[in-house]
Amino acid sequence: MQSQPEYCWRDTAVHRLMLTALLNELDASLLSASSATRTLEDWSQRHHLAPNATVRAICQQTPPRPCPAALREALHLPAEAAPDTLRYRHVRLMCGNLTLSDAENWYLPSRLTDEMNKELDTTETPFGRVTAPLAFTRRLVLAERVWSPLPLGWELASLPAGSGQALAFPPVLFRHHAVLSRLDGTPISAVIESYTAGAFCFPPPAMPDAS
Template sequence: MSTFGRLAGAIAGVSVAVLLVAAPALAREPAPPAWPDTTETRLAALALIQTLNATLLSTPSATLTLDRWCADHALAPAGSKIVAERVKGTEKPADAEIRSALSAGPDERIVHRRVRLTCGSRVLSEADNWYRPGQLTEAMNRELETTDTAFGRVVKPLGFSRTTLDAQLVWHPLPGGWEMAGGAKPISLPKDGPVLDMPRFVLAHRAVLKKPDGTAFSLVAENYTSEILAFPPPLAPRP
């Protein structure tokens, strides 16, 4: 082999070694830890989903709520904030129901924005947002059109409120009547298993955002994913 060939081979070997060493540093958040499938962990999942649900119902901004949820549960590196990854090519026109909820006339321009709300590499929510650009400032519209900044963060200066149209648990970790499992009419609970199988979506909300004077300017449809539970199970499995 020529001197050049040996040198090239050595450089290639060093490059591979560097990549192998650097790979862990380039990795993002690890895969979500598996939760054992027990009554206790199902109960914990239900309580956590209901906690997030109650917080969303009592606060105006889903973005800021998810900021806190991500930080409180260490879902991403410290200091991470919610980012709206835009899903382009999925525009949906506002139908009559949406226009009515926004008190928008038939000819008023309404913009649709579909995003994945992420914290680090975790997708915590997938959301559709129909908003009235005429009710926002020029700077807000420009930021929404040209960046991945979450909607709630952009419009925060409006001091908006949130009116929930619909909120439902998409996933029920325990069957209805689970609290009577030890009562006179016992309910059959799921059998314990090695891993709790969580669906993609666990919670769904539809809400209208309004200015302090009551003017509606946005309708959001949010689907929260099981990655809100992407941390070690809070309750140990039963002995």
């Protein structure tokens, strides 16, 4: 994936501590919100990621893949459900030219309006914005922290000084598996969202002048 902010973040103890705090903040914000799209837009605006901080969904032309068993169960789908019961939408959520997340979505068109289905099929509007009139709720199924700026147990040992060179980010920092439901509790969508370093493409805070 693109959008790795090596231009400003360095392999130093201070920058790794800053990134740990920021990573935890973004992760917690996403976990506590019903809409990842709105959360990412708010983050993008506050951190000036692009002149226009609107998040758009860029559809990826990838073959549909089966919905994982745990998410399929959370959607209350019977094992004998027809293959076309679920529709697959794979997008990258982008702000400007920055990729913020890679999102796989298995949704049930029969539980959405015709207008919503048409917009999902023909536009780059994120799923959360299209279905916002449903006032959906979000239930976490699984959260994965793929990368940490600091090693496990860092708080009990000396912080590594680091090389001072540009910090290399992995393609994915953390991942959420979740189910979206209407207010009556009916599930409408299962998602796997893989969040990238694009959300951290802004200069780190300046250190105070020691003098």
